[in-house]
Amino acid sequence: MNLDLTWRLLRGGGRKSLLGTWLTLGAVIVSTALLLFAVAANFAFAARGERGAWRNPVPVEEGPFKEGAVAVEAARFDFVGDQAITVVDLAALKAGAPAPPGMPRFPAPGEVWLSPALAELAERLPADQLAGRYPHPKGVLGDEALVHPGELVVVVGHEPDDPELTAARSDDWILGKGPARVASLAGTPSEDSEAYRALTLVASVLMVVPLLVFGGAAARLTVARRDQRLATLRLVGATPGQVVRMTVAEAVIVALAGALLGAAGYAAAAPLLARIPIAGGTWFVSDLFPHPLILAGVLVAVPLLVGLSAVVGLRRVVVSPLGVARRETPPAMRFVRVVALLAVLAVFPMLSRGSSVGIVAVAVGLAFLCLNVTGPWVVGLIGRVTARTARAPARLLAGRRLVDDPRAAWRTVSGVALTGFVAGFLGLLSPGLFADDEAPAQLRVSAPAAQAPEIAGQARDRLRAAGVTAEVKVTGESSDKVVVAALGSGADTATIDRARTALAGLVPGRTPTTADDDQRFGIQILADVRVGTIVVLSVSFLVAIASSGITAASSVLDRRQTYGLLRLAGTPLEVLDRARRAETLIPLTVMGGGAILVGVFCATPFMIGGMSTVGVITLAGCVVVGFAGVIGAGALSRPLLRSVTADPAPRPD
Missing domain, CATH: 3.30.70.260 (ACT domain)
Structure with missing residues (x-):
């Protein structure tokens, strides 16, 4: 019965009410697709680390009761042009030594095996530039031996007493680890692989938290329409349980459809995402597809999050349906929201570059969430100040709307404000370039x-x-x-x-x-940090602008009766539009600037030296793109405002 009634209300709410449902669907699609990208990036780096682990030998501890060594292994880097070549030297100590990944058997002494990209490069360049170092290759390595497509790798077989495997090596990163007597070619992920995984975890937090906030906000789009409708049902006899079940069913139906479409969109975009170069190369497309259990978890978690957020938004309807029907202003929020943010920020000066990446990720995530919790309280304060200092009708209307529903106003600007936190955090850490002294x-x-x-x-x-x-x-x-x-x-x-x-x-x-x-690794990781910064900020701004556009349109739909009555009372459309813009830009200026400062504050313990020119440019670009995106997204809903004010008739639902 509840499901049937929910479906009828969902379909029979009128064209504009269905538009609100489509907005929610779009928000969930974007959130799911980008959430999968953020999650898959961690598994992609883990897959890379596992494939490259065999080149990072772990010496065996030999003894009467311990497994004996089967091979000697050493790894180092060589170079051609501006590219690094991974050189793996191997020698079997016993017959039947295990074959390295990507090879049909263990290499015999004197054999050379090249990766496909290195074999192609050796054929293209003159022999005295590359092929002369690795003459007469025996075969080509399979993908299982490669960290990424296009990687340059060479495996060379030796006798155990060959000088390449007996001479001492220094500890620098170019000469790598070894030679080492190993019981297997399993190895462990390299230090640079672990560093990239740590950076990816922090970047994922910077992307996932805004996505979760956006996904939760999607459940509360067109909240006024749903509150009014469900409050009416409560007043005519519907029980709180029926109201909750209908709300959850409506939210979950839309969210599940959006999650499935978002997953399909991510799958279609994966081949394009695989072209993003990080850590010296692009990606195998298979790396970017999360494990089926992770995919199933995301497809379950997104509808649950949306349903839970919808239920949380129903507290007023369930407790006081008459207050909703009479459009009473909800009680003010408590200052404890700000105290929570201040408490989290007090932790950051205690952190340092040596802190565990897990602790840093948790601290950044908490700062994100507390900033989101504090936002509505600050927006309400901004609304009171705006209303008291208003000298024009548009500004007075904007201030009163901010006071009346600070949560809805915060949802419109929260995406860009939270992205300001990301920009402040990453902008301060954006590295400059190595000095180029052009030495001989x-x-x-x-x-x-x-x-x-x-x-x-x-x-x-x-x-x-x-x-x-x-x-x-x-x-x-x-x-x-x-x-x-x-x-x-x-x-x-x-x-x-x-x-x-x-x-x-x-x-x-x-x-x-x-x-x-x-210094090639340093140059590479700084370049990758810049690429990662661009990716994270691009995702964040995509979420922010999509959130701003969707919530702006949803806000117009929520208030269409109010806008229509104001137009009937003689309020010019331009005044309503200016009020709508002020309602967005005033809190955006305050909260966006505050979020950037919070991000800069949180990044201070981890910065190396002063802020670079790249960081200043990044921050300036973020401010311009953020404001332009919100203004543009708001402008797209102006025709909708004109439409709803032209027809103030009662709603079908």
Whole structure:
């Protein structure tokens, strides 16, 4: 009976009431699709880390009661142009050693296996720039061996006593881990993989919390229409349980349809999202699809969230249906909302860059939620100040509307305000660029001090045979010396790669590197932070502008009878439109600016140095885009305002 009545009310509310349902559906579609993206990003980085774990060897502890080693493994980086090559050196200690991922068997001594992208690059470049380092490849690695499509990886087989697997290596990131005797090729995710997962977790919180707020707000769109309708049913005899069941059924039906459409939209967009380059490459599309259980959880959680939010919004109807029918102003909210935000912000000065990423994510999430809880209270305060200082009808109407329903006004600007928090947090942390001193090109390779003069002589001979002009010298005061081959300021990328190829294997287990190579990971992670900032802000602004447009249109529908009566009383349409704009822009200016300051405050413990120029530009761009988006979204609902004021007749429901 309740479900049948709910369906009849949902279908029979009139064209404009159905428009409110469509707005709710659209909000849920956007929320679900972006929520899946935020969740899937974490699983995508986890999948990358697992696929690359085999290159991060874990030494085996051998003993009479422990598993013995089956192979020796070492990993390091090589370079070609501005790209890094992962070099994995392997040697079997026993027959039947397990095959590395992406290979049909364990590589025999002297065999070379290349990733598809590296094999293609080796064919395209002259042999003295790349192929000469890894001659006569035996085969091509499968996708299981790659962190991302297009990754450059080479696996080289050796004898266990080969110098590549017995020479000591330094601890820098280029020479990686090893050589190590391993019981399997399972390994563990690398440190850079864990760093990206930590950053992704924080970024997900910055995206998910606004999405949850937006999804919850979607359940309360056209709340005035539903409150009036359900209050009337209560007054004619409907029980509180019937009202709650009808509301939950209506919200869940719409939310479930929106969740399914949002999941379908995300699936269609996944191939495009896979083209976003992070950590040196794009993505396998399969990485961006969450586990079926996670997908099912999202499809269940979104309708439940919407249904719960709808029930929370029914407290006035269930308790006092007569008050709703008489349009009484609800009681003011309590200052405890602000106290909660201040309490959370007091925690941030205690945090530091060394804090656990989980603690940081929880703290940021709590700041987000408390900012959302505080918003309606501040909007109500803004409304009282606006009404008392009004000198024009439009401003007076705006102030009175803010006081009458601060929650609805907050829903219109909450998306951009919360995005202001994201912009303030990420803007302060947006990294600048490494200084480019344009120093002359030099290749350096470390060598044992006793062998350095001999190795320097070999370097001169190799470079001369390759036709590369260079000045070779030995520097350094420690036990290890550094052989430096100065190529001169006129050396181009091709010349540097020819010199790399000529010096390959000069010192077993060591890679000739330039100054740019030494800081390449730092450059890469800063570039990825900038890309991540753009992605998070793009998602946040998409949510914010969609939220603003949907709630602005919903607000017009909620108040269509009031607007119509004001028009009948002689209020010009332009005055109503100005009041509507002021009702949005006044709290947006205050709350948006306040949210940015809160975001900056929360980011202060984690910043390195002062705010960069990139951060200032990011913040300025966010302010401009945020205001422009809200103004544009509000302008789209102006024809709807004109339509509802032209026909103030009673509603069909």
